[in-house]
Amino acid sequence: MKEALRYGFILAMICVVASGLLGGMNSLTRPKIIAQVQGEEQAALREVMPEGQHFEPIKKGKDIIYYKVNNKDGKFIGVAFEASGKGYSSVIDTLVGMTQDGSIAAIKILNQNETPGLGARIAESSFTGRFTNKNIQGLTDIQAITGATISSKAVINLVQEKAKEIQALIKNEK
Amino acid sequence: MKSKLIVNVSPHLHKDESVSKIMWMVVISLIPAGVAGVLIFGLDALWVILLGIVSALITEWIIQLLTKRRVTILDGSAFLTGLLLAYNLPAKVPFWLPVVGSFFAIAIGKQVFGGLGQNIFNPALVGRVFLVASWPKYMTTFTPPQNFDAITSATPLAIIKEGRILEKISYLNLFFGNRGGCIGEVCIFALVLGALFLFIRGYISWHIPITYTVVVGLFTYIFGQKGLFTPPLRAGAGFGGDWLLHILSGGLILGAFFMATDYVTSPLTRCGQIIFGIGCGLITAIIRLWGGYPEGVSYAILMMNAATPIIDRYTKNRIYGTKI
Amino acid sequence: MKNLFKEFLKGIIRENPTFVLVLGLCPTLAVSTSVINGIGMGIAATFVLLGSNVIVALIKNIIPARIRIPCFIVVIATFVTITEMTMKAYSPALNRALGIYVPLIVVNCIVLGRAEAYAQKQTVLNSLFDGLGMGVGFTLALILISGIREALGSGKILGYTLVQKFEPAFVLGMPSGALLVIGLLLGFFNILKGRRE
Missing domain, CATH: 3.90.1010 (Sufe protein. Chain: A)
Known part of the structure; x- marks a missing residue:
């Protein structure tokens, strides 16, 4: 029982660190991604x-x-x-x-x-x-x-x- | 002094047959279809056939030299592969198409597996399928017959597939090959002649070709156009698919009698051969009726080639005195 | 130093992930239709390999043996997601070409394989060079396969036409072509290996 709790805790810690990292990364790239998608849409519309x-x-x-x-x-x-x-x-x-x-x-x-x-x-x-x-x-x-x-x-x-x-x-x- | 007594293992009964002789006999039986193809499509067809054969022989020769094996280009098997491949091509193709096809058939279809007797798939069909997938433009551009009144260049099966209605084409036209198609597949009359020769000499048995043809006929009769499940579904629609058309068009006869019966890639036992024939027939009919391609003979035979080891395993003859 | 270089080099020839270990064939088959896709996939996988190898080597003493696989997967998935976000932001065309195979790097056996078989037993520095070597080996294999497929299957390399009037064999651009090319190359490298031994 104690062992299982320790395992859960370690895994949870790793997940927390990973989520934190990804959250940061997301806030960095998100505006850029949205701009890219819109740019492509505009370019395609211009084409037709x-x-x-x-x-x-x-x-x-x-x-x-x-x-x-x-x-x-x-x-x-x-x-x-x-x-x-x-x-x-x-x-x-x-x-x-x-x-x-x-x-x-x-x-x-x-x-x-x-x-x-x-x-x-x-x-x-x-x-x-x-x-x-x-x-x-x-x-x-x-x-x-x-x-x-x-x-x-x-x-x-x-x-x-x-x-x-x-x-x-x-x-x-x- | 050498002993005159030869000690040998059984069997001691010898028949005057060899792989090489059988191969050449099949080649002879295919000659009428080739002659018919040349008569129908003109001299272009002859060039395709010659190119197919010569490049198959050269490929076999080069590979056997490179791998330091005995050169056996005269045993007829490479000749037959090249011939069958050419029969599966339209008459007006660029000169390099039969060359590449034969090379692929021999190199990848046969020699990669270890040569004659080791190949899983019928080499000629491997070559054909490679060409269809690689250069579909050339492989689906059929020339109309030259020396008859040209009826249409599209094959009857392609016309049906596109949902158009076949006009002005009689069963007799189909039987004598007055239609668009591949060189060796169009003249059913010549093919049947060759097949009869092989039957009479006992080189092929009825098990694969007849079950194959019958299953295609039966299946298209039940499910084909105007058949049981043609929309709108109505009660008492009954059977009535155009089974004769499906038997006489496409590469069915060529495939069923000359390629599905290949000794190396078909099951050994009678029972296995019947299963093989039924499988080929079902797959061919399903592709023709509901698949993406108008014709499915080559894919059907290749798929059943792949299933052959399993069929052999479950249809092994019981050795006398053993339990099943 | 020499040792580290050896760790790097083994991934390229002696233990090439594609042709010797025969790992990660799913993305190899799927994205090797053009050289640019091959390079993109190679770089993405190399980045993930580097990251996961280093992190796994760093935390190898913290994670208990019994839950190591979920831990590795979380680490790998984090790096894959970072890669995907970056790719979407800076090269959406490549991201679209690679499609589902970018997120699928998570289950690429090369990455988990190196974490399991190497990084969890080795020092950080060794793992770094191992990951780099494996990544470069994978990239080179992808370039070779996609080079053959693009040249013969569409008559172009990196979008430039090679020979005028060449009629490409479309089958090499299809999935069956990928199996064919990889099979023949594997056979070829096995012959070479057999000769050397």
Whole structure:
């Protein structure tokens, strides 16, 4: 019994020291980590809406549904939003920039795990570039990558579906 | 004076067979399929076949020299591996693809394990799977048949997989190989001819190939398109999957009769061989119907190759006088 | 001094954690897709090894033998968490590339193995050099494996294209490629070892 208490005490002491250390470390790195995350988010948003200057997240409860994008004069030019869906062998996450009139500014593949060399080529700019300046109604005309029809069609469909949904939401936005 | 009396261990009954002879017989039985492949896809196919064979032989030769073993490139086994690998490639591939595939098949699929008889997996299939995973673009770009009216370059199984409907392709077309596919797998007629030769000469038994084919047919009949579980689920849908199409397309016949029956990598006993055939059939059908790839023959055979030692262990023949 | 150098050197060749001790293969298989990931993983593991070896050697007389494993794990986990926080703050891209395998350094057998087999019986200085040697050995092994995989699997080294028009074998970038490369390298080093003996 006494032995067990001693063991517990020693282990507890080690844990206390470790927690203290980690607490200190956390307060040191936390602001930096938050800044990094925000910086990356901003950079990704810039990429899909190159003319945007100010990105305002529109939330529903805790989740961000889309970002309202204003240009440098403060004028509303469009939205950016995340769209994801099932591809050939993985879930594909994309970030989409859409202008007010419902045409795509650019898309970016955030996350995918498709077949290397075939489906994974959806992340290349030669494919994502095909979306630029396309109206969301005409997305189905986009040519699929040879040999990777399923992954390509999946991206087209998931972007189109989400885009239509968001467009309905922002109809009255000025 | 040397004694004329030769003291030897049993068995004393000799048959005029050797590993080498069997290998060459299998090669001969595969010739019609190759000829058909060349007729269907043109001379490109011939080059692929020759490159596959030659590079398999050279790889075997170099490795046996390096490891200071007896050079046995004329025993037919490397020749057969190269030939089978080439039969598993589309006709229009870059020249280095069969070369790399044969090298991998012989070096990693066979010699790393210690050479002929030691390999766990069918070397030709190891080579093919390596190529599919490495250069999927070339391995899934099929050329349409050259000398018939081209119907489609996509393989029938790929078309089904994408959910499109097969048009204008009859069972007769499939039987004579008028479709996109790999060089040696398309002409079922030629393959059956070769397989019959092997059956009649007794080099292969029915246990693996027939159970394999029947299980694929049965499974796709029950679960395939228009089969029992096709949505929407309705009462009395009944069976009705297109079993004949599944048997005649893809690499099933080539795989079942010429690769699953490989002596080294399949079970020894009859009972084991039947288990092996059923396993291959189930895995092939499951991959074809619900898997990511349109075709599953090579993966099915490789998986069952891996299971062969266990099958052998549990299907050992009882030695007379011992308990089980 | 010479002794310490020997402690350092043994981790690189004679007792290389990957090719001789065959420890820590899980992160080796998973992150060796590119050289930069390999180096990142190597440095992170080296840091953790150094820290845990030194601390374990320091407190070896305080901790009772019966609860040494939980004590070691707390020490190791602390260093791993510090590494992860630092990585997130200063190199988020690398952190994302290594993903779950950074926190999983906690259960990397090299770290616990060295604490158990070496640091708890040795002086602080010896343990420091042992940890450094093991870490460098692990990093070098990772660079070798990921170098082969990146060169043949994507045709690049550190992001630079090597040969124009080379068609990479994608399989080497996949998990099966990792098993293949590590298996062949292990066989190769065993042949070398067999020759030397």
